C-alpha cells in the first residue's frame with residue numbers, strides 16, 4: 001500500500017534537527033575578481049569599501065574621511081546633496097535636511113512617531129518625507145558612496161553588498177535593496193550587520209565552533225547578536241535590540257541637563273545645543289571634564305557649563321541599563337551563558353564611552369574585544385563579503401542560501417516545509433512522520449521544492465519508498481531529515497525509529513542551483529494564489545480532522561447511554577450534521593468552524609468515556 005506521510009508532533013530522535021549547522025566551504029576562485037562594493041548604510045553614518053590588491057579597505061572622500069554622515073539635503077530648487085555637505089546645511093535649513101532615514105525604511109505611515117522633518121502618508125500607505133520615499137532618500141546616500149568609491153578606484157562600480165540590522169524584516173530588506181537599485185547598484189547580497197562585524201573581527205582568530213556576541217551601540221539604535229561560527233560560516237543564534245537607543249539619546253539628555261529651557265526652544269537652537277552636547281560627550285570619553293559652551297544659542301542667551309565624566313555617566317546609566325536587558329534576553333534566547341562565549345566584540349561609535357565598556361565587561365565577565373574600529377567594522381565586513389562574492393578574496397566562505405523551500409508531501413496532498421526558503425547552506429533539518437493507515441508497511445517520500453501550499457503545485461525533485469514495520473494507524477515513527485551540503489547537494493534520510501533502519505537518497509538536481517527567473521515565477525505565484533492556496537490547506541486539514549472525528553463520534557454516541565444529558569446529545573448530533581453539510585458544501589472556513597464546534601460539543605462525552613473505561617479497568621483488576 002502506498003500512503004503519503006502524516007506529520008507528527010513527536011520530536012527528538014535527531015537532536016537539533018531544525019538548527020542550521022555548517023560545514024567547510026570555500027568556492028571563491030581567482031584573485032583579480034569582479035568589483036563589488038561593501039556598504040554599511042547606517043542610521044547616523046555610512047561607509048563604503050572595496051578589495052584592492054587582495055586587501056579589504058574603506059574608501060575616503062576628498063577630505064580624507066572614511067565615514068560619511070547619513071544625511072541628505074533637498075534644496076528648494078530641486079538640487080540634492082548627501083553626506084557631510086548636507087549636514088553642514090542643517091543649522092541654516094533644518095527643515096530641508098533628512099537624517100536617520102533608515103528608521104523609516106520599509107515602514108508604514110504612523111509606525112514612526114517622531115522624525116527630523118514632517119512625515120507624509122504615501123498613496124500605498126508608506127511614508128514620504130519632503131515628497132520622497134525612504135528608499136529615494138537612502139538612494140542619495142548610496143549614490144554619494146558610489147561616487148566616492150568610483151573617484152578613489154578610478155573605475156565604475158555597479159554592484160554592492162549592503163548591510164542591514166539583523167532584526168530588519170523582509171519589507172525593510174527589500175526597501176534597502178530597492179534603494180541600491182535606485183542608486184544604480186545591483187545589490188548582490190544583503191548582509192546582516194553583526195555577521196559583517198564578526199567577519200571583520202576575523203575568522204582566523206577563532207577555532208571551530210566559536211561563539212561571539214556583537215554589542216553594537218550606534219547613534220540611534222542598539223543591538224546585541226549572538227553568532228555561532230563553524231568552519232567559517234556564521235549563523236545568528238539570537239538577536240535583540242532597541243531601535244530607539246543610542247548616542248543621540250545621550251546627546252539630548254546632556255543638552256537638557258545643561259540648558260534647563262531646552263524644551264521651550266526653537267528647532268535651530270535645539271540643534272545647536274545638541275551638537276555641542278555631542279562634542280562634549282565625545283570629549284568626555286578621553287577626559288574627566290569638559291566645558292559645554294553655547295554662545296547666543298537662541299540669538300540672545302549664552303551658556304557655559306562645566307560637565308564631568310561622572311555627570312555624563314549618571315545620564316548614561318538608564319540608557320546603558322536598557323542595553324544590558326537586551327543582552328540578557330539575547331543570551332537567554334540563544335540558550336547560552338555569557339561564560340560560553342569566545343569573544344564579545346564592540347562596534348558602533350557609542351562603545352567608545354568608558355562606562356559602556358565597563359558595563360559590558362561586568363555583564364559578560366570578560367574584557368570586550370576592542371580590536372575593531374567601532375565605526376568601520378561593519379563596512380569592513382561588508383567589503384570582505386563583497387570580495388568573496390566578487391572572487392577577489394580567497395579561502396573565504398560563501399554564505400549561500402536556499403532559493404526556495406524544500407519539503408515533503410504529507411497526507412491530504414499538502415506541502416510540509418522542512419527547510420524554508422533563504423536558509424543559509426550548509427544546513428540540515430528534519431521532522432517526524434507517522435502512518436496514515438493501519439497495517440501500512442511503507443511510505444512514499446516525495447521530495448518537493450516550492451512555495452505553494454499544495455504538493456501538486458510545487459516541483460518534485462524525487463521520491464522514494466521507506467519500508468517500516470506494520471503498525472496500527474498513527475503508531476509508526478519515521479524521521480525524515482534533509483541535509484544540504486556546501487555544494488548545494490541535498491541528501492534525504494528517512495529512519496524507521498523502531499528498527500533504526502535508514503533509507504538515504506541523494507538528490508543532485510537543483511536543490512540550490514535554480515534559475516533566477518524560475519524562482520521569481522514560483523515566489524510570484526505563491527503570492528498570487530496565496531488566498532486560494534490557504535483556503536485549500538484549511539479545507540484539507542479540516543476535512544482530514546472531520547473524517548477522523550465523524551465515525552469516532554457515531555461510535556461514542558452509541559456507547560453514551562447515561563453518560564451525557566439529552567441536550568448535550570442533541571448538540572453533538574447537530575454539530576456532526578453541520579460538519580457533514582460543510583463537507584458537502586466544500587467551504588473551508590465554515591468546515592473549520594463546524595469541526596471546532598463538534599470538537600467542543602464532544603468534550604464532556606469524551607471525558608466521561610475515558611473515566612468509564614478507567615473504572616472498568618480498575619474493576620477488572622480488583
Ligand code: AMP
Pocket residue numbers: 042043044045217218219220246247248278281282283285347348349350351352353374375
Ligand atoms: P554610529 O551610529 O556607529 O556611527 O555611532 C555614532 C554615535 O557614536 C554617535 O552618537 C556619536 O556621538 C557616538 N560617538 C562617536 N565617537 C564617540 C566618542 N569618542 N565618545 C562617545 N560617543 C561617540
